Amino acid sequence: MDLPKAIYELEFNHGSAYGEEELRALTEVLRANAPSTGPRVKKFEEEFAAYTGSTYALAVSSATAGLQLALIAAGAGPGDEVITTPISWISTANAAAACGAKVVFADVERRTLNLDPASVAAKITERTKVILPVHLYGQCADMQGLNEIARARGITVVEDCAHTAGATQHGRKAGALGDIGVFSFHQQKNMVTLGEGGMVTTSRKDLYERVLSYRSLCCRTYDPKGKYLPIDQNAQPMGMRYWWLDFDGIGYNFRMTDIQAAVGLEQLKKLEGFNRRRREIAEIYTRRLKGIRGLRLPETLAGNTHVFHIYGVFVEPDFPLSKEEFMWKLYMDKRIKVWSHYMPIHLSSVYRAMGHGEGECPVAEELFHQYVSLPIHPRLTDEAIDYLTASVRELA
Numbered sequence: 001m002d003l004p005k006a007i008y009e010l011e012f013n014h015g016s017a018y019g020e021e022e023l024r025a026l027t028e029v030l031r032a033n034a035p036s037t038g039p040r041v042k043k044f045e046e047e048f049a050a051y052t053g054s055t056y057a058l059a060v061s062s063a064t065a066g067l068q069l070a071l072i073a074a075g076a077g078p079g080d081e082v083i084t085t086p087i088s089w090i091s092t093a094n095a096a097a098a099c100g101a102k103v104v105f106a107d108v109e110r111r112t113l114n115l116d117p118a119s120v121a122a123k124i125t126e127r128t129k130v131i132l133p134v135h136l137y138g139q140c141a142d143m144q145g146l147n148e149i150a151r152a153r154g155i156t157v158v159e160d161c162a163h164t165a166g167a168t169q170h171g172r173k174a175g176a177l178g179d180i181g182v183f184s185f186h187q188q189k190n191m192v193t194l195g196e197g198g199m200v201t202t203s204r205k206d207l208y209e210r211v212l213s214y215r216s217l218c219c220r221t222y223d224p225k226g227k228y229l230p231i232d233q234n235a236q237p238m239g240m241r242y243w244w245l246d247f248d249g250i251g252y253n254f255r256m257t258d259i260q261a262a263v264g265l266e267q268l269k270k271l272e273g274f275n276r277r278r279r280e281i282a283e284i285y286t287r288r289l290k291g292i293r294g295l296r297l298p299e300t301l302a303g304n305t306h307v308f309h310i311y312g313v314f315v316e317p318d319f320p321l322s323k324e325e326f327m328w329k330l331y332m333d334k335r336i337k338v339w340s341h342y343m344p345i346h347l348s349s350v351y352r353a354m355g356h357g358e359g360e361c362p363v364a365e366e367l368f369h370q371y372v373s374l375p376i377h378p379r380l381t382d383e384a385i386d387y388l389t390a391s392v393r394e395l396a
């Protein structure tokens with residue numbers, strides 16, 4: 001790939017939208033000397049679990065960290081295979097590689113670019129430990145199809161919900177559709193916690209306990225009866241022999257701080273509003289861009305509520321410009337920076353070096369020459385929306 005670097009700069013696409021509420025919350029935590037994992041993290045976890053309809057939630061430093069914890073919790077390791085999609089940010093596949101598992105890429109379906117259950121089924125072996133779909137762009141993958149494949153074989157389903165805070169499928173929230181879900185609160189996401197952050201959700205106690213442990217260095221302590229408990233070093237309840245610590249694995253420090261959680265609590269209250277605005281903008285784009293020859297617009301499948309983290313269009317062969325020309329002209333002539341989410345992971349240098357390459361996922365490889373993300377976030381002004389839609393129409 002030899003594209004000018006400028007195209008990959010993301011400027012027009014920031015999700016972060018903060019107000020006075022976050023400012024007040026920040027000040028309060030600063031006055032409490034801004035601890036690491038403390039009472040606000042606990043509250044944020046409780047509220048996020050309730051919001052998604054999960055029994056447990058654990059706040060983490062990023063979705064990259066959360067995905068790694070989820071795969072450790074699922075027991076993925078050397079000798080195991082993890083089936084995932086090539087169309088994602090590299091964190092998704094890396095989480096499996098970091099555990100020492102083999103990454104197996106299954107192909108995507110054309111309408112949504114989400115993992116295709118038929119392709120997943122074809123790649124199952126007796127070593128498959130985890131199926132790891134991404135709910136791409138804000139719309140859930142076919143979880144019924146994927147869960148059916150997994151349940152029949154005792155495979156764990158990890159949902160990458162980085163794009164889907166608030167999205168639903170058949171009335172149930174993302175993060176509660178598989179065995180364990182991972183959210184991102186990075187600055188571009190639908191809700192944000194000061195630039196970085198994430199959350200792991202599950203209703204399975206065994207997975208919760210392993211994530212809790214590995215999030216904080218596999219640290220253990222004892223209750224007064226000498227019972228061994230996993231615990232956050234920074235959040236020990238009263239009545240513990242706090243000076244008795246032990247470690248029973250090679251864990252990480254993937255904790256979220258209280259100041260991030262305080263902001264997260266305010267963002268969670270605003271999430272539905274943010275998502276409503278994203279859907280509104282998506283409707284305007286669809287209305288204004290409909291009918292342009294060769295420009296395929298995003299589709300929301302029956303049963304899904306889309307939260308439009310990304311508004312992805314397809315520049316098909318009968319469009320007057322190629323995808324590259326379209327992106328370049330928008331940038332050079334119109335100063336609009338669009339992006340393409342994402343370069344298929346199996347074509348990246350690091351995965352090629354592991355033996356991956358062309359031919360592995362033909363649909364993803366074909367559509368990579370077509371998909372383009374138009375800027376969408378709740379702070380987009382009507383003027384920006386007018387300018388963008390007029391510019392696209394002009395180039396078409």
Ligand SMILES: Cc1ncc(COP(=O)(O)O)c(C=O)c1O
Binds near residue numbers: 064089163184185196
């Ligand atoms: C689909 C997907 N998964 C995982 C991640 C990683 O999230 P984070 O930046 O919070 O580590 C991202 C980030 O963009 C993403 O888009």
